Amino acid sequence: MPNIEIHGMEKQMAEKERENIFELFKGKEYVRDIVVTIFPTDVRDRRNRKLAFIRLVSSDHLREATVLLLELGLDLEILELQQFIGGGKRNEKFKFK
Numbered sequence: 001m002p003n004i005e006i007h008g009m010e011k012q013m014a015e016k017e018r019e020n021i022f023e024l025f026k027g028k029e030y031v032r033d034i035v036v037t038i039f040p041t042d043v044r045d046r047r048n049r050k051l052a053f054i055r056l057v058s059s060d061h062l063r064e065a066t067v068l069l070l071e072l073g074l075d076l077e078i079l080e081l082q083q084f085i086g087g088g089k090r091n092e093k094f095k096f097k
Protein backbone atom coordinates (compact mmCIF):
# COMPACT_ATOMS: atom_id res chain seq x y z
CA MET A 1 0.00 0.00 0.00
CA PRO A 2 1.70 3.21 -1.07
CA ASN A 3 1.43 5.85 1.64
CA ILE A 4 2.12 9.33 0.31
CA GLU A 5 2.75 12.13 2.78
CA ILE A 6 2.62 15.84 1.99
CA HIS A 7 4.79 18.05 4.22
CA GLY A 8 5.31 21.79 4.45
CA MET A 9 2.35 23.08 2.40
CA GLU A 10 -0.53 25.32 3.28
CA LYS A 11 -3.74 23.29 3.64
CA GLN A 12 -5.42 24.49 0.43
CA MET A 13 -2.31 23.85 -1.67
CA ALA A 14 -1.80 20.43 -0.05
CA GLU A 15 -5.38 19.43 -0.81
CA LYS A 16 -4.85 20.38 -4.46
CA GLU A 17 -1.66 18.29 -4.54
CA ARG A 18 -3.60 15.36 -3.09
CA GLU A 19 -6.05 15.64 -6.00
CA ASN A 20 -3.09 15.80 -8.41
CA ILE A 21 -1.59 12.67 -6.84
CA PHE A 22 -4.76 10.63 -7.26
CA GLU A 23 -5.03 11.89 -10.83
CA LEU A 24 -1.47 10.67 -11.52
CA PHE A 25 -2.37 7.17 -10.32
CA LYS A 26 -5.76 7.06 -12.03
CA GLY A 27 -6.06 3.79 -13.94
CA LYS A 28 -3.41 1.99 -11.87
CA GLU A 29 -4.65 -1.26 -10.38
CA TYR A 30 -3.40 -0.30 -6.91
CA VAL A 31 -4.92 3.22 -6.78
CA ARG A 32 -7.56 1.91 -4.35
CA ASP A 33 -4.76 1.05 -1.90
CA ILE A 34 -3.07 4.47 -1.95
CA VAL A 35 -3.45 6.78 1.01
CA VAL A 36 -2.39 10.42 1.02
CA THR A 37 -1.77 12.10 4.37
CA ILE A 38 -1.37 15.86 4.74
CA PHE A 39 0.90 16.85 7.62
CA PRO A 40 0.57 20.41 8.97
CA THR A 41 4.33 20.86 9.17
CA ASP A 42 6.41 23.99 8.74
CA VAL A 43 9.46 22.86 6.77
CA ARG A 44 12.24 25.43 6.38
CA ASP A 45 15.89 25.47 5.49
CA ARG A 46 18.70 27.31 7.26
CA ARG A 47 17.82 30.53 5.44
CA ASN A 48 14.22 30.23 6.65
CA ARG A 49 12.90 29.39 3.17
CA LYS A 50 9.80 27.18 3.06
CA LEU A 51 10.58 23.81 1.49
CA ALA A 52 7.61 21.55 0.89
CA PHE A 53 8.16 17.93 -0.02
CA ILE A 54 6.42 14.63 -0.66
CA ARG A 55 7.37 11.44 1.18
CA LEU A 56 6.59 8.07 -0.37
CA VAL A 57 6.48 5.16 2.06
CA SER A 58 5.80 1.87 0.30
CA SER A 59 6.54 -1.81 0.23
CA ASP A 60 5.36 -2.34 -3.33
CA HIS A 61 5.06 -0.36 -6.56
CA LEU A 62 7.97 1.75 -5.32
CA ARG A 63 9.66 2.38 -8.67
CA GLU A 64 6.49 3.13 -10.60
CA ALA A 65 5.12 5.37 -7.84
CA THR A 66 8.43 7.27 -7.72
CA VAL A 67 8.37 7.95 -11.46
CA LEU A 68 4.79 9.20 -11.27
CA LEU A 69 5.36 11.42 -8.23
CA LEU A 70 8.40 13.06 -9.84
CA GLU A 71 5.96 14.55 -12.36
CA LEU A 72 4.72 16.87 -9.58
CA GLY A 73 8.06 18.69 -9.61
CA LEU A 74 8.39 18.63 -5.81
CA ASP A 75 11.18 17.31 -3.63
CA LEU A 76 10.59 13.62 -2.98
CA GLU A 77 11.71 11.39 -0.10
CA ILE A 78 11.43 7.65 -0.64
CA LEU A 79 11.24 5.21 2.25
CA GLU A 80 10.96 1.50 1.62
CA LEU A 81 8.51 -0.04 4.05
CA GLN A 82 9.55 -3.46 5.30
CA GLN A 83 6.04 -4.71 5.91
CA PHE A 84 2.44 -3.54 6.26
CA ILE A 85 0.03 -5.36 8.56
CA GLY A 86 -3.60 -4.32 8.29
CA GLY A 87 -5.54 -3.67 11.49
CA GLY A 88 -7.80 -6.69 10.92
CA LYS A 89 -4.79 -9.01 11.15
CA ARG A 90 -4.02 -8.53 14.85
CA ASN A 91 -5.24 -11.99 15.88
CA GLU A 92 -3.67 -13.83 12.95
CA LYS A 93 -0.16 -15.24 12.93
CA PHE A 94 2.18 -13.50 10.54
CA LYS A 95 5.78 -13.85 9.55
CA PHE A 96 8.32 -11.08 9.34
CA LYS A 97 9.82 -10.72 5.89
